[in-house]
Amino acid sequence: MATAVPAERDAVAEAFPGPVRERELPGAVVHETAGGPALLAAGVGPALAAASTAVALTAAALEGRPYGLVVCAGIGGGFAPHAPLGSLVVADAITAADLGAETAEGFLPVTELGFGTVTHHPPASLAEAVAAASGARTGTVLTVSTVTGTAARADALRARHPRALAEGMEGFGVAEAAAAQGVPVLEVRAVSNPVGPRDRAAWRIGDALNALTEGFGKLAPVLESWNTA
Protein backbone atom coordinates (compact mmCIF):
# COMPACT_ATOMS: atom_id res chain seq x y z
CA MET A 1 0.00 0.00 0.00
CA ALA A 2 1.64 3.25 -1.09
CA THR A 3 0.54 6.61 0.32
CA ALA A 4 2.30 9.92 -0.19
CA VAL A 5 2.86 10.99 3.44
CA PRO A 6 3.01 9.30 6.86
CA ALA A 7 -0.35 10.82 7.95
CA GLU A 8 -2.08 8.95 5.09
CA ARG A 9 -0.13 5.75 5.80
CA ASP A 10 -1.14 5.90 9.46
CA ALA A 11 -4.79 6.57 8.57
CA VAL A 12 -4.80 3.38 6.47
CA ALA A 13 -2.87 1.48 9.18
CA GLU A 14 -5.64 2.24 11.69
CA ALA A 15 -7.87 -0.11 9.70
CA PHE A 16 -5.39 -2.94 10.32
CA PRO A 17 -4.85 -2.98 14.09
CA GLY A 18 -1.97 -4.99 15.53
CA PRO A 19 1.79 -4.76 15.74
CA VAL A 20 3.73 -3.03 12.98
CA ARG A 21 7.32 -3.92 12.05
CA GLU A 22 9.43 -1.25 10.36
CA ARG A 23 11.76 -2.40 7.59
CA GLU A 24 14.37 0.07 6.36
CA LEU A 25 15.26 -0.30 2.70
CA PRO A 26 17.54 1.95 0.63
CA GLY A 27 15.26 4.93 0.02
CA ALA A 28 12.09 3.49 1.55
CA VAL A 29 10.73 2.43 4.95
CA VAL A 30 8.07 -0.27 4.81
CA HIS A 31 5.65 -0.74 7.72
CA GLU A 32 4.61 -4.37 7.80
CA THR A 33 1.31 -4.94 9.60
CA ALA A 34 0.52 -8.28 11.25
CA GLY A 35 -1.64 -10.18 8.78
CA GLY A 36 -2.46 -7.01 6.83
CA PRO A 37 -0.80 -5.07 4.05
CA ALA A 38 2.71 -3.64 3.96
CA LEU A 39 2.47 0.16 4.09
CA LEU A 40 4.81 2.66 2.47
CA ALA A 41 4.86 6.46 2.72
CA ALA A 42 6.24 6.79 -0.80
CA GLY A 43 6.60 10.57 -1.02
CA VAL A 44 4.71 13.36 -2.74
CA GLY A 45 4.55 13.46 -6.53
CA PRO A 46 4.70 10.81 -9.24
CA ALA A 47 8.48 10.56 -9.53
CA LEU A 48 9.32 9.98 -5.86
CA ALA A 49 6.28 7.73 -5.43
CA ALA A 50 7.44 5.61 -8.39
CA ALA A 51 11.01 5.39 -7.11
CA SER A 52 9.98 4.39 -3.56
CA THR A 53 7.40 1.88 -4.78
CA ALA A 54 9.98 0.31 -7.08
CA VAL A 55 12.38 -0.10 -4.14
CA ALA A 56 9.73 -1.88 -2.03
CA LEU A 57 8.58 -4.11 -4.91
CA THR A 58 12.13 -5.04 -5.89
CA ALA A 59 13.16 -5.86 -2.31
CA ALA A 60 10.14 -8.13 -1.86
CA ALA A 61 10.72 -9.84 -5.21
CA LEU A 62 14.40 -10.46 -4.44
CA GLU A 63 13.38 -12.00 -1.10
CA GLY A 64 11.14 -14.43 -2.98
CA ARG A 65 7.87 -13.03 -1.59
CA PRO A 66 6.64 -10.66 -4.30
CA TYR A 67 3.57 -8.54 -3.65
CA GLY A 68 0.39 -9.56 -5.49
CA LEU A 69 -1.13 -6.09 -5.61
CA VAL A 70 -0.09 -2.45 -5.13
CA VAL A 71 -2.68 0.02 -3.80
CA CYS A 72 -2.03 3.76 -4.07
CA ALA A 73 -4.08 5.45 -1.35
CA GLY A 74 -4.41 8.98 -0.05
CA ILE A 75 -6.31 12.21 0.01
CA GLY A 76 -7.10 14.01 -3.22
CA GLY A 77 -9.04 16.71 -4.98
CA GLY A 78 -12.60 15.82 -6.05
CA PHE A 79 -14.36 16.98 -9.22
CA ALA A 80 -17.74 18.49 -8.27
CA PRO A 81 -20.50 17.47 -8.14
CA HIS A 82 -19.67 13.76 -8.40
CA ALA A 83 -16.92 13.54 -5.76
CA PRO A 84 -17.88 15.65 -2.73
CA LEU A 85 -15.65 16.35 0.27
CA GLY A 86 -15.16 13.28 2.45
CA SER A 87 -16.26 10.85 -0.26
CA LEU A 88 -14.14 7.95 -1.51
CA VAL A 89 -13.13 7.37 -5.12
CA VAL A 90 -11.76 4.13 -6.55
CA ALA A 91 -9.94 4.42 -9.87
CA ASP A 92 -11.00 2.29 -12.81
CA ALA A 93 -8.40 4.27 -14.80
CA ILE A 94 -5.25 5.97 -13.50
CA THR A 95 -4.26 8.68 -15.96
CA ALA A 96 -1.27 11.01 -16.13
CA ALA A 97 -3.03 14.27 -16.99
CA ASP A 98 0.00 16.41 -17.76
CA LEU A 99 2.43 13.94 -19.36
CA GLY A 100 2.82 15.16 -22.92
CA ALA A 101 3.38 18.28 -24.94
CA GLU A 102 1.58 21.60 -25.15
CA THR A 103 0.99 22.70 -28.75
CA ALA A 104 -0.79 25.61 -30.41
CA GLU A 105 -3.62 23.15 -31.10
CA GLY A 106 -3.81 21.96 -27.50
CA PHE A 107 -2.32 19.29 -25.23
CA LEU A 108 -0.87 16.12 -26.79
CA PRO A 109 -0.47 13.13 -24.49
CA VAL A 110 2.87 11.37 -24.61
CA THR A 111 1.26 8.42 -26.40
CA GLU A 112 0.47 10.68 -29.36
CA LEU A 113 4.14 11.63 -29.42
CA GLY A 114 4.96 7.95 -29.84
CA PHE A 115 6.08 7.13 -26.29
CA GLY A 116 4.99 5.07 -23.32
CA THR A 117 1.56 5.12 -21.76
CA VAL A 118 -0.68 7.62 -20.00
CA THR A 119 -3.27 5.30 -18.45
CA HIS A 120 -3.13 2.19 -16.30
CA HIS A 121 -6.25 0.13 -15.62
CA PRO A 122 -6.74 -1.63 -12.30
CA PRO A 123 -8.40 -5.05 -12.55
CA ALA A 124 -12.06 -4.16 -13.21
CA SER A 125 -13.53 -6.82 -10.92
CA LEU A 126 -11.30 -5.69 -8.06
CA ALA A 127 -12.12 -1.99 -8.49
CA GLU A 128 -15.84 -2.78 -8.57
CA ALA A 129 -15.67 -5.04 -5.51
CA VAL A 130 -13.65 -2.50 -3.53
CA ALA A 131 -16.04 0.30 -4.47
CA ALA A 132 -19.09 -1.78 -3.55
CA ALA A 133 -17.61 -2.71 -0.16
CA SER A 134 -16.57 0.82 0.74
CA GLY A 135 -19.39 2.83 -0.84
CA ALA A 136 -16.92 4.56 -3.16
CA ARG A 137 -17.60 5.89 -6.63
CA THR A 138 -15.54 4.53 -9.52
CA GLY A 139 -14.06 6.65 -12.29
CA THR A 140 -10.83 8.03 -13.64
CA VAL A 141 -8.33 9.38 -11.12
CA LEU A 142 -5.92 11.86 -12.66
CA THR A 143 -2.29 12.19 -11.63
CA VAL A 144 -0.92 15.72 -11.84
CA SER A 145 2.45 17.22 -10.99
CA THR A 146 0.82 20.58 -10.27
CA VAL A 147 -2.26 20.75 -8.02
CA THR A 148 -5.12 22.36 -9.95
CA GLY A 149 -5.75 25.85 -8.60
CA THR A 150 -8.00 27.63 -11.08
CA ALA A 151 -11.46 27.10 -12.55
CA ALA A 152 -9.97 27.29 -16.04
CA ARG A 153 -7.57 24.40 -15.40
CA ALA A 154 -10.33 22.36 -13.74
CA ASP A 155 -12.58 22.93 -16.77
CA ALA A 156 -9.79 21.94 -19.15
CA LEU A 157 -9.22 18.70 -17.23
CA ARG A 158 -12.98 17.99 -17.20
CA ALA A 159 -13.20 18.56 -20.94
CA ARG A 160 -10.24 16.29 -21.65
CA HIS A 161 -11.19 13.63 -19.06
CA PRO A 162 -15.01 13.60 -18.75
CA ARG A 163 -14.89 10.51 -16.49
CA ALA A 164 -12.46 12.10 -14.02
CA LEU A 165 -13.69 12.03 -10.41
CA ALA A 166 -10.51 12.99 -8.57
CA GLU A 167 -6.92 14.10 -8.91
CA GLY A 168 -3.85 13.24 -6.88
CA MET A 169 -0.11 13.37 -7.41
CA GLU A 170 1.12 9.80 -7.02
CA GLY A 171 -1.20 7.26 -8.69
CA PHE A 172 0.43 7.14 -12.11
CA GLY A 173 3.94 6.89 -10.63
CA VAL A 174 2.92 4.03 -8.35
CA ALA A 175 1.17 2.35 -11.30
CA GLU A 176 4.24 2.65 -13.52
CA ALA A 177 6.40 1.00 -10.84
CA ALA A 178 3.85 -1.79 -10.40
CA ALA A 179 3.44 -2.34 -14.15
CA ALA A 180 7.20 -2.59 -14.61
CA GLN A 181 7.11 -5.68 -12.37
CA GLY A 182 3.83 -7.08 -13.68
CA VAL A 183 1.94 -6.35 -10.46
CA PRO A 184 -1.69 -5.12 -10.66
CA VAL A 185 -2.48 -1.70 -9.21
CA LEU A 186 -5.45 0.01 -7.57
CA GLU A 187 -5.92 3.64 -6.46
CA VAL A 188 -8.22 4.84 -3.67
CA ARG A 189 -8.63 8.57 -2.91
CA ALA A 190 -10.55 10.25 -0.10
CA VAL A 191 -11.61 13.74 -1.18
CA SER A 192 -10.05 16.49 0.94
CA ASN A 193 -10.74 19.49 -1.31
CA PRO A 194 -12.57 20.39 -4.49
CA VAL A 195 -10.61 20.55 -7.76
CA GLY A 196 -10.81 24.19 -8.78
CA PRO A 197 -9.89 27.65 -7.56
CA ARG A 198 -7.41 27.49 -4.68
CA ASP A 199 -9.19 27.87 -1.35
CA ARG A 200 -7.25 26.65 1.66
CA ALA A 201 -10.26 27.27 3.93
CA ALA A 202 -12.16 24.59 2.00
CA TRP A 203 -9.69 21.78 2.75
CA ARG A 204 -11.05 19.00 4.95
CA ILE A 205 -7.91 16.93 5.46
CA GLY A 206 -9.02 15.45 8.81
CA ASP A 207 -12.36 14.32 7.36
CA ALA A 208 -10.60 12.79 4.37
CA LEU A 209 -8.13 10.89 6.57
CA ASN A 210 -11.06 9.57 8.64
CA ALA A 211 -12.79 8.51 5.42
CA LEU A 212 -9.63 6.62 4.41
CA THR A 213 -9.57 4.73 7.73
CA GLU A 214 -13.29 3.94 7.52
CA GLY A 215 -13.10 2.97 3.86
CA PHE A 216 -10.14 0.63 4.33
CA GLY A 217 -11.90 -0.96 7.31
CA LYS A 218 -14.71 -1.92 4.93
CA LEU A 219 -12.65 -2.90 1.91
CA ALA A 220 -9.92 -4.85 3.74
CA PRO A 221 -11.67 -8.24 3.32
CA VAL A 222 -11.89 -7.65 -0.45
CA LEU A 223 -8.15 -6.98 -0.66
CA GLU A 224 -7.44 -10.01 1.51
CA SER A 225 -9.46 -12.36 -0.68
CA TRP A 226 -7.84 -10.88 -3.80
CA ASN A 227 -4.37 -11.56 -2.39
CA THR A 228 -5.20 -15.13 -1.38
CA ALA A 229 -7.20 -16.03 -4.53
Ligand SMILES: O=C(O)c1cccc(C(=O)CC[C@H]2O[C@@H](n3cnc4c(=O)[nH]cnc43)[C@H](O)[C@@H]2O)c1
Ligand atom coordinates in the same frame (compact mmCIF):
# COMPACT_ATOMS: atom_id res chain seq x y z
O1 LIG B 1 -1.55 24.63 -1.96
C1 LIG B 1 -2.58 24.20 -2.46
O2 LIG B 1 -3.41 24.93 -3.04
C2 LIG B 1 -2.87 22.74 -2.37
C3 LIG B 1 -4.14 22.27 -2.67
C4 LIG B 1 -4.41 20.92 -2.54
C5 LIG B 1 -3.40 20.04 -2.14
C6 LIG B 1 -2.14 20.54 -1.86
C7 LIG B 1 -1.06 19.69 -1.45
O3 LIG B 1 0.07 20.09 -1.38
C8 LIG B 1 -1.36 18.27 -1.14
C9 LIG B 1 -0.66 17.35 -2.07
C10 LIG B 1 -0.82 15.93 -1.60
O4 LIG B 1 -2.18 15.62 -1.36
C11 LIG B 1 -2.77 15.01 -2.50
N1 LIG B 1 -3.79 15.98 -2.96
C12 LIG B 1 -4.75 16.47 -2.16
N2 LIG B 1 -5.55 17.28 -2.84
C13 LIG B 1 -5.09 17.33 -4.10
C14 LIG B 1 -5.52 18.04 -5.26
O5 LIG B 1 -6.52 18.78 -5.28
N3 LIG B 1 -4.80 17.85 -6.39
C15 LIG B 1 -3.72 17.03 -6.41
N4 LIG B 1 -3.28 16.36 -5.32
C16 LIG B 1 -3.96 16.51 -4.19
C17 LIG B 1 -1.64 14.73 -3.46
O6 LIG B 1 -1.71 13.39 -3.92
C18 LIG B 1 -0.37 14.98 -2.66
O7 LIG B 1 0.08 13.82 -2.03
C19 LIG B 1 -1.86 21.90 -1.99
